[in-house]
Each structure stands twice: as C-alpha cells, then as structure tokens.
Amino acid sequence: xxxxxxxxxxxxxxxxxxxxxxxxxxxxxxxxxxxxxxxxxxxxxxxxxxxxxxxxxxxxxxxxxxxxxxxxxxxxxxxxxxxxxxxxxxxxxxxxxxxxxxxxxxxxxxxxxxxxxxxxxxxxxxxxxxxxxxxxxxxxxxxxxxxxxxxxxxxxxxxxxxxxxxxxxxxxxxxxxxxxxxxxxxxxxxxxxxxxxxxxxxxxxxxxxxxxxxxxxxxxxxxxxxxxxxxxxxxxxxxxxxxxxxxxxxxxxxxxxxxxxxxxxxxxxxxxxxxxxxxxxxxxxxxxxxxxxxxxxxxxxxxxxxxxxxxxxxxxxxxxxxxxxxxxxxxxxxxxxxxxxxxxxxxxxxxxxxxxxxxxxxxxxxxxxxxxxxxxxxxxxxxxxxxxxxxxxxxxxxxxxxxxxxxxxxxxxxxxxxxxxxxxxxxxxxxxxxxxxxxxxxxxxxx
Numbered sequence: 270x271x272x273x274x275x276x277x278x279x280x281x282x283x284x285x286x287x288x289x290x291x292x293x294x295x296x297x298x299x300x301x302x303x304x305x306x307x308x309x310x311x312x313x314x315x316x317x318x319x320x321x322x323x324x325x326x327x328x329x330x331x332x333x334x335x336x337x338x339x340x341x342x343x344x345x346x347x348x349x350x351x352x353x354x355x356x357x358x359x360x361x362x363x364x365x366x367x368x369x370x371x372x373x374x375x376x377x378x379x380x381x382x383x384x385x386x387x388x389x390x391x392x393x394x395x396x397x398x399x400x401x402x403x404x405x406x407x408x409x410x411x412x413x414x415x416x417x418x419x420x421x422x423x424x425x426x427x428x429x430x431x432x433x434x435x436x437x438x439x440x441x442x443x444x445x446x447x448x449x450x451x452x453x454x455x456x457x458x459x460x461x462x463x464x465x466x467x468x469x470x471x472x473x474x475x476x477x478x479x480x481x482x483x484x485x486x487x488x489x490x491x492x493x494x495x496x497x498x499x500x501x502x503x504x505x506x507x508x509x510x511x512x513x514x515x516x517x518x519x520x521x522x523x524x525x526x527x528x529x530x531x532x533x534x535x536x537x538x539x540x541x542x543x544x545x546x547x548x549x550x551x552x553x554x555x556x557x558x559x560x561x562x563x564x565x566x567x568x569x570x571x572x573x574x575x576x577x578x579x580x581x582x583x584x585x586x587x588x589x590x591x592x593x594x595x596x597x598x599x600x601x602x603x604x605x606x607x608x609x610x611x612x613x614x615x616x617x618x619x620x621x622x623x624x625x626x627x628x629x630x631x632x633x634x635x636x637x638x639x640x641x642x643x644x645x646x647x648x649x650x651x652x653x654x655x656x657x658x659x660x661x662x663x664x665x666x667x668x669x670x671x672x673x674x675x676x677x678x679x680x681x682x683x684x685x686x687x688x689x690x691x692x693x694x695x696x697x698x699x700x701x702x703x704x705x706x707x708x709x710x711x712x713x714x715x716x
Contacts, residue, residue, distance in 0.1 A: 278441045283434050290426055298419035305414050306389075309406060310378060313391035317404045320350060321395040348410070349388075353401040360400065371403040381405070447475045455482075463490045514540040569610055571601045571635045571644055571711075578614040579633060582622060590627040593618075601635040603642050603711040605690045613686040614644075617707055620680065621648035625704070632700070641713050647699045647706040683707070 349366035353359055359368060372379040372390040381388045383405075390405040454466060463486040466479045517536040524530035572595075579593050586593050603610075614633075621631040629649040636643045680694075687694045692711045699706045 275438070275441050275445060279434060279437050282437045282441075283430065286433060287426075287430065290423075290430075294419045294422050297422055298415050301418040302411065302415040305411050305418075309411060310389070310391070313378075313389065313404045313406060314393075316350070317391050317393045317402045320352065320404070321393060321400065321402045348404075348406050350402065350404040353403070355399055355401070366405070371405045375401055447472050448478075451475065451479060451482075463487075463493075511540075511544060514544065567604070567607065568602050569605050569607045571603060571610075571642065574607065574610055575614060575633045575635060575644070578611060578618055581615065582618050586622045586631065589622065589625075591622050591625050591629050591631055593622075593631045594633070596632065596634045601637055601642055603690070603713075605711070609686045609689065613683050613709070614646075616680070616682050617646040621646050621650070621705075624648060624650035626650065629704075637713070639713070641710045643708055643710050645706055645708045647704060649699060649704040652698060652703065652705045653696060680707070683709070 349363045349371065351359060351363075351366050351371055352361040353370065362368070367383055369383075371383070371388060372381045372392060375392050375394065377392065379390050379392070381390050387408040388405040389408060389411070390403055392401060392403045394401055451466065451471070465483040465486060468476050468479050468483075471479055514537050517533045517540060521530050521533035521537065524533055575595055579595055583593060618631065618633070625631055625648040631649075632645075632647045634643075634645045634647070636645070684694050687709050690711060692709050695708050695710070697706045697708070698704070
C-alpha cells in the first residue's frame with residue numbers, strides 16, 4: 270500500500286497528543302501523591318492535636334481499662350488512632366488500630382508496617398504529657414487518592430482522542446488541498462502546455478514544489494526546443510549528402526564510359542562516407558544531450574588515452590602526409606569517463622588531420638598546472654578567424670573557404686563532453702600564429 274501523508278500526519282499527531290496526555294497523567298499522579306501526602310500529614314497532625322485536646326474530658330468517666338471505638342465508615346479500616354498513658358497502658362484505640370503501638374517514637378512523623386501494610390503515623394503528647402496520641406493512616410489510601418486523580422484525567426481521553434483524530438484527519442485534508450489543486454491543474458493540461466503554474470494563491474509550503482515543477486517545465490521546454498532544432502538541422506544536413514549520393518548514382522547509371530562510371534561511383538562512396546560520419550556524430554550527440562552529469566567518475570590518464578587515439582588516426586595522417594606528435598607531463602590524470610574522453614580526443618585529432626595540409630604537423634600536449642590539467646591539440650592548417658572561434662562550437666556551423674567537407678558537429682561534440690567533465694574549451698592560434706590550437710582545461714582533482 271502506498272504511504273499516505275494524511276495517514277502519517279494523523280498517526281504522528283495523535284501519537285504525540287496521546288504521549289503528551291499520558292506524560293501529563295504520570296506527572297499528575299506523582300505530583301498528586303506528593304501534595305496528598307503533605308495534606309494528609311497535616312491532617313494527621315491536626316487529628317492528633319484534636320484528640321489530645323479532648324483527652325482530659327474523655328477519660329474523666331472512664332476506668333483504667335482499654336476502650337475501643339466501633340467502626341462506622343468504610344474507610345475507617347485505613348485510618349487508626351491510639352491513646353497511651355505515660356505508664357505505657359493503651360487507654361483508647363479505634364477499631365482498625367492494633368493493640369501494639371503504631372510506632373516506637375513518641376514525637377513526630379514515622380512509617381510503620383503492620384500486618385504487611387504500610388502506615389504513615391504521627392505521634393504527640395498532650396499538654397500535660399500524661400497521654401501519648403498516635404494517629405495512623407495506611408499508604409494505600411494515599412495511593413488510591415492519587416490514582417483517582419490521575420484516572421479522572423485519563424477518562425476524557427476515551428472521548429477526546431477519537432474526536433481529536435477526526436478533527437486532525439479533516440484538518441490535514443484541508444491543509445493538503447492545495448497539493449490536490451496542483452495535481453488536478455497538471456492533469457487537465459495538454460501535453461504541449463508547459464506554461465508556469467500560478468504561485469500567487471499557493472501556501473508558503475507548496476511554493477517550493479510549484480517552483481520546482483516550473484523549473485522542470487523550463488528544462489522540458491528548452492529540451493524540446495533543442496530537439497526540434499537538432500532534428501531540423503540534422504534533416505537539412507543529411508539531405509545534402511544523400512542528394513549528392515543519389516545524383517552520383519544516377520550519373521553512374523547513365524555513364525557512357527568506364528572512367529565516367531568509376532568517377533561517379535567514387536563520388537557515391539565519398540558521399541556515403543560523409544553521411545555515415547554525420548550519422549555517427551548525430552548519434553553521439555543524441556546520447557550526450559540527455560546527460561546532465563557523469564554517472565561515476567574514474568581516473569583517466571590523458572597521456573595514455575592521447576597515445577591510443579593518435580595510434581588510431583596515424584594511418585589516415587600518414588596517407589595525407591601529416592606528422593603527429595605527443596608531448597606530455599607526469600601523472601596527467603583527470604576524473605571522468607574514458608570512453609567520452611576518447612570521443613573528445615578523436616574529434617579534435619580528426620579535425621586537425623583533415624584541415625592540415627600535406628606535410629603539416631599535428632601536436633598533442635598535456636600539461637599540468639596547480640589548478641588544472643590542460644589538453645591541447647595544435648595544427649598547422651588554415652586556422653579559424655578570431656571572429657568565428659566562438660561560433661564554431663555551435664552545431665552545424667562550418668567555416669567557409671576551408672576546402673574540407675564536414676558537418677560542423679566535431680567541435681560541438683567536444684564542447685558537450687567538456688561540459689559534462691566541468692572542463693573549459695578555448696580556441697586560439699597555433700604555433701607561430703599559424704593554424705588552430707584547441708585547449709581543454711580539466712579540473713585538477715585527481716593526480
């Protein structure tokens with residue numbers, strides 16, 4: 270069963286009230302015992318004083334034998350008194366009093382155990398010190414009075430707790446009503462309606478939830494807009510190589526000579542390669558776009574990764590006559606995803622090799638500073654004008670007059686992977702002011 274906030278609040282609040290009520294009852298019980306004890310102690314002293322004041326008149330007509338007063342009330346068995354003369358003879362006692370002295374001491378308060386029952390006793394002499402009066406009371410009476418006070422406090426709980434639970438249930442329901450209103454408003458919306466929810470009439474506690482939902486709407490809107498732009502641009506970019514492939518295939522079908530047919534088929538292969546590369550880059554971007562952070566960072570050695578990527582592209586560079594080199598420092602480690610960093614390096618190297626003329630150079634360098642690990646790829650190609658360096662990081666943007674075919678996605682892929690690694694990408698002039706230098710600065714978290 271799904272957890273319910275309403276039910277949880279009901280249980281917490283009723284449990285809290287019940288606990289507080291029980292704690293109050295326990296405190297009241299012990300406090301009542303103390304107050305009742307003090308009050309009854311005073312009553313014992315007062316009763317002993319009254320009996321002592323009446324002794325002279327009571328014993329004028331009595332002989333020397335012991336007298337016992339009959340029991341008249343139901344609680345008298347829990348209260349007792351004795352009167353002893355100075356010779357140690359018991360002259361008068363209540364029906365509930367034993368024949369032995371209630372306590373051995375002759376003055377003040379004391380505790381005694383008689384027939385297994387605990388008694389509270391007060392003793393005093395009369396004014397002439399002829400008679401000793403002892404008045405006792407069983408502790409059981411005191412406890413019964415304290416329990417009665419506490420139990421009377423608990424009696425209303427049987428009625429109050431269910432009523433309180435009902436009121437809490439209704440009150441929590443009313444308090445959670447704004448959440449229901451938000452849910453119903455979202456349910457009534459069309460899928461394409463990503464307008465902000467109104468925060469004006471919402472309670473203060475619900476505003477953070479509405480703000481989070483509105484922020485989610487903003488991210489969804491941006492994501493959908495990017496997806497629409499990406500789809501439109503991808504369709505446009507794919508249309509060009511596919512149209513070229515179709516045209517060259519038609520030329521090959523209508524060719525009148527083997528040379529013409531071979532040239533057309535070679536163009537078909539070239540156009541197919543271009544379309545395949547474009548599709549591969551589109552798939553990489555489609556995989557990267559939904560990610561907002563790397564799942565699990567691992568230690569990646571940039572030197573080894575750069576050497577591996579150079580080895581993969583070395584055949585293509587050799588065919589074109591481009592020399593590739595690697596310069597590095599020790600312990601050039603970064604935290605990231607080795608596969609994605611490999612994609613980043615291959616895109617940088619592929620761009621550098623393709624745009625570097627025959628006999629040119631491509632250099633990869635990894636340097637370590639106090640705050641960053643810098644990966645740089647430099648070439649001796651035509652470079653990129655300073656006014657266009659920021660734009661080439663956008664998707665499908667190509668520098669005119671470069672002499673090379675491309676989709677304009679390589680550097681945008683590099684930028685996206687760098688963003689996921691919290692790295693910065695900067696473009697500048699190559700060695701001696703010629704060509705292009707692309708530098709990626711990674712945080713120096715792992716060494």
